[in-house]
Amino acid sequence: MAFESARSEYLAYLRVERGASSLTVRAYESDLADYARFLVHRGTLELSSVKRGDIVGYETHLLDQGYAVSSIDRHLSVVKGFHRFLVREGRLESNPASTVKLPKPPARLPDVVSIERIASMLDFMGGSDAASLRNRALLEVLYGCGLRVSEAVGLDLDRIGFDEGFVRIVGKGGKERVAPLSGCAALALSSYLEQGRSQLMKPSSSSASAVFLNARGSRLSRQSAHRIVSDAGALVGIENLHPHTLRHSFATHMLEGGADLRVIQEILGHADISTTQIYTHVNRSHIREEYLAAHPRARASS
Secondary structure, eight states, X not given: OOHHHHHHHHHHHHHHTSOOOHHHHHHHHHHHHHHHHHHHHHTOOSGGGOOXXXXXXXXXXXXXXXXXXXXXXXXXXXXXXXXXXXXXTTSOSSOTTTTOOOOOOOOOOOOOOOHHHHXXXXXXXXXXXXXXXXXXXXXXXXXXXXXXXHHHHTOBGGGEETTTTEEEEEOGGGOEEEEEOOHHHHHHHHHIIIIIHHHHOOTTOXXXXXXXXXXXXXXXXXXXXXXXXXXHHHHTTOTTOOHHHHHHHHHHHHHHTTOOHHHHHHHHTOSOSSTTOOOOOOOHHHHHHHHHHHOTTSOOOO
């Protein structure tokens, strides 16, 4: 089977059936192109001729090229998924990658900011102008709900339920979940929506449904959200603060507060707790109870 047509078929499957983002599809396309170049250099021109030794050789090639273990793991994961797809679709009789083990990346603990420093930063975020209200709400939602930055800037008005105490999130792969919305996050978001957002909204704006807007009335970009978070951290001496650090901090502080790991998994939208643990559903009311009991900023007086 020709590599090019097989690759196109697999990428279409990822895009249409798996709902992969354009960035993910481009990353897979790049990794498979690199794999194809290696096979050609090795003299393996047909996918039906690929053997286990070719894939092990590709791993060695990546190692020789100086790739980090995490990058080799990603490349091999793409290759294994590609061959698995071809066998499942009947394009190949056997999967030469089935017994190739992925390298184990070294454990790396995520960056976490202490409760005290985050509280100091958020309490420092004052101001009653539209931008200040928006920035405070964005930071509180990122930390208070454990959202990815793409999920926060992608929020629409109809996905916020103040009465229910939840915000509905569209996560990776278009999967929906809910995250508790309470305390400081709910108060900051409500203040922004009531007092600040209308000042940013423009009559000709095409982002009427977006929660977070920029000065032009358009949906706030990920880059702008990154800058807001970084600037807020710098104000209290936290250098290069990243939105994902707030998400890591959310999970860590929830664990320290006694929340069940499965509850945190559900809120964050992780497919699994670890590489060996399956996804576990929990009752939504249970999520909210755990959240209110464990999150340091979940209860605030209005």
